Amino acid sequence: MNFPSKLIENAVEEISKLPGIGKKTALRLALHLLKRDEKQTLSLSEALVAMRSKTRYCRQCHNISDDELCGICTGNRREQGVICVVEDTRDVLAIENTSQYKGLYHVLGGIISPLEGVGPNDLNIESLVQRISGNTEVKEVILGLSPTMEGDTTAFYLTKRLKPFDVKITTIARGIPIGGDLEYADEITLGRSIVSRIVFE
The missing domain is CATH 1.10.8.420 (RecR Domain 1)
Incomplete structure (x- = not known):
């Protein structure tokens, strides 16, 4: 050019x-x-x-912030007993845009990916462990990670690290998207949807 x-x-x-x-x-x-x-x-x-x-990062959840603590961590109406673990700030924005979640977040800053040289020590995992170990108020940790090989590896690692604490560990639902056709779904997604089926209401 x-x-x-x-x-x-x-x-x-x-x-x-x-x-x-x-x-x-x-x-x-x-x-x-x-x-x-x-x-x-x-x-x-x-x-x-x-x-x-x-731009700064919240010292508690590692989300992008203007101050030492972000607006979500200091919000009066947030559920203090639930923490959703996500890969990065884009995931926080996506979940917030649903207006369905009222808990707190923890931004890992990536996911475990040996092929790209990203290990557990490169992520904000230790601060999550410390956050939960020193807080009896936390009752549930939601693993809001992408359903990829790296996301599942990270979820498995986090589950092992959080096992000693008295917290319920859940993951976001996976399956067929609303408006999607079964014939176009891949086998893994369809299989997970059948295994994780719910009562029709």
Whole structure:
């Protein structure tokens, strides 16, 4: 791709490093930013720099936060006795958007993946163990991890680590999505759905 300016080329190179953005989209975005009022482009760049340099992580659950403790951990209406363990902040946002969960979270910061060199010590597992061992109020830990090989490995490891404590360990339901056709479901999902069947109400 030929660029009329080295400055445009550098901008396109950086923008195209973002996930899901190729060179053509990056060029379109760069040219759009160039056409915008300079104040708007500066506001965008300042917001990105501030996000990168000032964002903190909650010392209790490791979710993204503006303060030492996030709004969920300090929320008065949250169920203190239930902790949902998730891989990252995107999972917290997805669950929060359902408006069905009122407990607390614990963000692992990834999942165990030997192929990618990620082990238990690379995740926020020790802080979860400490959080539960020093808190008799916690009655249930929900493993809200993706139903993949790595997710199941992480869930198995967490179950072993949390076994000594008097907490109920559950996992999010897995099965056929609402509106899905059985013929398109893979064998593992369909098998799990049959094994974990529920009473029809």
